[in-house]
Amino acid sequence: MQERYDASAIESKWQKIWEERKAFRADADPSRKKYYLLEMFPYPSGRIHMGHVRNYSIGDVIARFKALQGYNVLHPMGWDAFGMPAENAAIQNKIHPAVWTRENIANMRSQLKKMGLSYDWDREFATCDPEYYRWEQLIFLRMLEKGLAYKKSSTVNWCPDCQTVLANEQVEDNCCWRCGNEVDEKELEQWFFKITDYAQELLDEMENLRGWPEPVLTMQRNWIGRSVGCEIDFPVEGSDRKIRVFTTRQDTLFGATFMSLAPEHPMARQLTTDERRDEVEAFIARVRKMDRIVRSAGDYEKEGVFTGSYCINPATGARMPVFLANFVLMDYGTGAVMAVPSHDQRDFEFARKYDLPLVVVIQPDGEVLDPATMTEAWTGSGRLVNSGPFDGLDNEAAKEEIAAWLAEKGLGAQTVNYRLRDWGVSRQRYWGTPIPVIYCDSCGIVPVPEEQLPVLLPTDVEFTGEGGSPLARVESFVRTTCPRCGQAARRETDTFDTFVESSWYFARYASPHEEGAPVDREQVRYWLPVDQYIGGIEHAVMHLLYARFFTKVMRDLGFVDGDLNEPFTNLLTQGMVCMETCSCPEHGWLYPEEVRDGRCATCGAEIRTGRTEKMSKSKKNVVDPDHLIATYGADTARLFSLFAAPPEKDLEWNEQGVEGCYRFLNRVWRAVHDNLELVGQAGAVPEKLDSAARSLRRQTHKTIRKVTEDIEGRFHFNTAISAVMELVNAIYGFEERQRHPEVLREALETVVRLLNPFVPHIAAELWERLGHGESLESLGWPQYDREALVEDEILIVVQVNGKVRGKISVAADAEQKAIEEKALTEPNVARFIEGKTVRKVIVVPGRLVNVVAN
Incomplete structure (x- = not known):
């Protein structure tokens, strides 16, 4: 076994193995209990950021842990691919939004794969795929037929720069959340979804969302109002x-x-x-x-x-x-x-x-x-x-x-x-799902026949930046014939709000290749609802509310079973990744790599350190995940993201913390490397062990129990990792390794197995180096031995007249008389009873001794 921990080589090796084996492929199996783990899918901006690293690391721990517990785990990934940024990029860079989006997806997919995430990539799709949005168009037509979609004139928030409608939630300080420019109001004919028809049910069903954070439920209750x-x-x-x-x-x-x-x-x-x-x-x-x-x-x-x-x-x-x-x-x-x-x-x-x-x-x-x-x-x-x-x-x-x-x-x-208003879904842009209706002078609004779906976005579009929907200028798209009377007609040139795509993608993951309907009912029946959903609290009154609404609509339209009322059983809203800002008097905000020894690397001026804030490109307080992975490895990046703070709290970036996590992984590597020859031939743990060996074995099984409890339900990853660190310390302090290599081997293997969900690459490599042909996944999650947890000695508090005066260590099976004698001779206790008469000694087994004296 090589002495040096080479993260890059190990990670590329195991990522290739997992991909070749399709290690994380999920297939419905009614004989097995399912677990659907989902993180909110990303917009393909081109590069992942540390918020992605944290979010997806949290999800991956849970997915791997549940798989090790024997669950049939579905853990998919895809892309929320429509939206204004692609259209803006097309204007600025003279590149088609589809090309820009696909290039970004390819780059981000590569970055995510370098993290070793346990995704079933066979289920991947992008919302800009016609195979996806054709079914969104069908759902709309059925909603239109049922009166759940309608068109009316409305005063809307209008961004004159993006030339599109904005939802109220997309207006921040009267500015567009995308471009930052001032928003106007405008009277427009708009398409709406009748979310108000579900206002009371959306409220009532919150009583069943016991796995959701109360702040999110409160925000939704207030929004529905x-x-x-x-x-x-x-x-x-x-x-x-x-x-x-x-x-x-x-x-x-x-x-x-x-x-x-x-x-x-x-x-x-x-x-x-x-x-x-x-x-x-x-x-x-x-x-x-x-x-x-x-x-x-x-x-x-x-x-x-x-x-x-x-x-x-x-x-x-x-x-x-x-x-x-x-x-x-x-x-x-x-x-x-x-x-x-x-x-x-x-x-x-x-x-x-x-x-x-x-x-x-x-x-x-x-x-x-x-x-x-x-x-x-x-x-x-x-x-x-x-x-x-x-x-x-x-x-x-x-x-x-x-x-x-x-x-x-x-x-x-x-x-x-209700404060809630119907959901305006019309957007005046190109890069979105075309709304499948036709306008005829004789017939009025005519739905596109279902057999003609999808209504495809044309590719021959010019992006001038002059405003208005580029679709409206594409004559070959706009001009059509009425499907009812055959006369000349025109297509709708508005596209859907991107929140429509993200309101049902989680259901499509259950059967992403279904060609006859939006979803396969049998697959949805098995996989949904999502057991654990993970994402930011900023989506509480947009995405999450709309997803709940859409689930109920798909139920009422007959696309899914009648008992599927809610999409997400449990919700985890992770905290932000934060970092202090740095600025130069001359050059403004600085990236971390632009600072050298507290000075601007460009001009040498002393930097000003600002507040710790959410990482953002605008203030340059960001860390490049690619650089982090190239320097320390994906396992270190994952470990720091999980160890630095509980998932629901903000994480403050700390370079020393990253280096500490890297040193810990090196320490684990050396613990196996240095003892490999010794433990290589070790057999089963014998029944009789000396005190030191029993102590290490007890620590091993206490750690299994601690890590299991911390991950299960509570997601206290930081304390779980801390417990494994303590076990590694105990391994380094074990002086009886020559006499008890089997106890040492059990401890080392336990460290590897417990770290597996957190740092899967190094865990897989060390497991193989320990001589195992089978994978860690095939073994399942380790179980602790209750007998091994029995203490040789226990610590008992000693009181004198009800006040704590000392502590004593006694054998776990010590008799009451021996406990009394040791308590009375404890130096501090003896000092407080000197010159007094001991009237009574009360022993509470395993807990305390109270000496009554006067």
């Missing part, structure tokens, strides 16, 4: 129009003194009088540039503008001026709010600013509120006043009575409202 209240119509003065509001505070209806509309409300301009139009238009334009989250924040300055119109309070008949207000959003309720300034703090601040009236309709017990002297809104409970027939009622009880009164008079109705 269920609330029970009333819809109330406020007639517009001098018109037959009505402003509909949704409120959970119908008990305050009699105190509503003005109306607040979202600037995006469809009636905003309709209600604006000519003399108010310029001011209103300026306000709308200004508010559109404000961040939605900031607008809804409690401490944000409340601003508005009067439209010039009035509506009528249906309960009091009072005229209410209609304002546009920056804190009202179209995303909740109806986009209109009946303003009750006496009992809502935002309305109170707004009313004081614009000198609007206050009417108190809830008086707290023991107080009398005067609108003229109020300094803040009263939002607590109390009894109704100034509320006609409801005066004197407790305000909570009044909610039900006022709701019934409104319904009886035809003024409103009790209803459930």
Whole structure:
């Protein structure tokens, strides 16, 4: 056995062996219990980053561990391949998005294979494959047929630079999350999915997601935003129009003194009088540039503008001026709010600013509120006043009575409202799944016949960067004939939001080569749901919610069984990989390799060390995984990613930590190398062992138990690895190796077997060097021997009159009399009972001794 640990040679050797053997191929086998492990698939940007290394290392440990436990493990990989970056690259580099994407996939696939990940590469696909997106188009057609997909005019977030629609979640500080430029609003005809039809089920099913982190569930509950209240119509003065509001505070209806509309409300301009139009238009334009989250924040300055119109309070008949207000959003309720300034703090601040009236309709017990002297809104409970027939009622009880009164008079109705809005899926770009509909002047919107799927993306597309969808300029694609009447027609030139592709890919992995349907029901029945899903918490209210919705849609459309309600049984949201930033006064942010001995390698200036932040190319606090693997090996990269922090916590990059992991693997290598000749002929562990040998064997089996418990369910990889490190220390300290080579061999083999899921290359190599012809995988996961765990000696606490005064070591099978004698002679205990009479000695076997003396 070579003395030096050569990570590069070992890793390339075993990666080749695993690929040739198809070691991780998964086939459905009803006789075996399955385990479906999945990490969120990557966008093929061209290179993996340390976040990928960490994410996929976490998943690989679990997949390998479950396989060793005897599970039939499915662990696939593919590519979330559509999207704007490819189109932007096409414009910038004069390269077709398909070419750019395929080159990136090839490069990233090579990088992932160098990590030794246990993927079934036979199941690989990219969402830009026509064999994949044809089925997405079919699902859409079935949704259209069932009324779950529809088209309507809508105000959308519009990026003028990317020339596409953005979801609310894709707008950050009123800027596009892709290009960083300012976002506008635009009225467009858009395709929508009726996710709102599933709002209640999406909420109810969360009770069954016990393997999901509570923060993710909370984020989804808040995003869906269920609330029970009333819809109330406020007639517009001098018109037959009505402003509909949704409120959970119908008990305050009699105190509503003005109306607040979202600037995006469809009636905003309709209600604006000519003399108010310029001011209103300026306000709308200004508010559109404000961040939605900031607008809804409690401490944000409340601003508005009067439209010039009035509506009528249906309960009091009072005229209410209609304002546009920056804190009202179209995303909740109806986009209109009946303003009750006496009992809502935002309305109170707004009313004081614009000198609007206050009417108190809830008086707290023991107080009398005067609108003229109020300094803040009263939002607590109390009894109704100034509320006609409801005066004197407790305000909570009044909610039900006022709701019934409104319904009886035809003024409103009790209803459930959701913050969730239907999912807008139209995008004005080329590199996405074509939406399979045709527009005919005679027949209207016509679905593409299923037998004509897939509607393929044309390849003869020019990317000019001039804006708009490149598809719209491809006459050969746009011009077609109506499948119903045969007349000239045109194709839809919008493509799907990329979240559509990622909303069902996990189901396609069950049967990626199925040619007759989106999925093979039998394969899905065996493999789904995903047992363990791994990815970032930033996807909590987009990808994860959409995937849940799509699973229910595929169920209701009959593509999967009726009992498949949720896609992911357990969810692990891993933390970020962080690193401190470095900058030069002259050259700005610096990559780690641009720093030499605390100075800029270019100009020699002393660097400034900044905060530890998430690794990002913009701030150059990144580590190149290729360089890391070339320097230390993939096993070291994996080990550090797993050892430096628990999976759910942020990992702080530390070069010394990487070197420490590399030294540890060298130490393991030497432990086997230096003892190979000694343990090569060792037989079975004998029944009778001396104290030192029993101690090492006990440490071996304690480590098996510890590592098993830490991986199983808890994913405490860092403490599991730490336990193996302690066992390696015990091996180096074992002085009886010449007398007990069989105990040493058991310890060494255990280290290799326990490290296998974490660092599979070196484990496979060492296992082979130890003389084993069979693979580690064929042996399964090691089991600990309970008898070996029995302690020769145990540590017992000794108390004097209930206070700890010492500790003693005694034989595990020591008799009570011997324990008492040793406790009383322990020096510190003896000091505390000197000159006193020992009244009683209480022995709690295996735990403590309490001496009672006075």
